[in-house]
Amino acid sequence: MTKIYGIKTCDSCRKASKALGVALHDIRIEPLSRAEIERFHREFGAALVNTRSTTWRGLSEAERDEDPISLLMAHPTLMKRPVIERDGKLLLGWGKDVQAELLG
Template sequence: MRLIGLKTCDTCRKALKELRAAGLDPEVIDVRADGVTDADLDAIVANFPLKAVNKSSTTWRGLSDAEKDSDPKALLQAHPTLLKRPVIIADDMTIGWDKATRARWLGDAAMGA
């Protein structure tokens, strides 16, 4: 299991803490420090074409209209922190840390929290 995120992201830290509490030990890939491979970016954009880019971020608001209209993969390569986080990859892939995603990875443990 791999968690692609940002070490300073509260949502990523929460997801990592809950995953570890459930006995999982994901490899953490920090988008800023480690980067994201082309293969992972391709898979993320293919699986989540409308959700891969976090359009509520400060970085997004600072982009020009031309940049906002560019290819999502190119945008994420230029600005890795724009990636919607966390992306969790194991036997499948999820993005974000909502109730359904928590249930997917934590099972019944997510329902009590």
């Protein structure tokens, strides 16, 4: 079973959803639980927070220094995306390496 977590306005998320034939779990509409964010953070660490995003640039220095889990709960669009789960394995992004692994 495959799940894709992201936002519907994200090009990478739309491409992954189309290529894999799987509906997107829009984290803006259905926010992730703290446990899900913690699981993703354990797997990807600092890479889970997209420090190149518009949302990140809009944060104050004090906000940027907050716990990453709390930041992602307050600002879901800070999550690098998509996060793809297949058979319990988590993958981050829609780069050529992820595409090769999922599409063969």
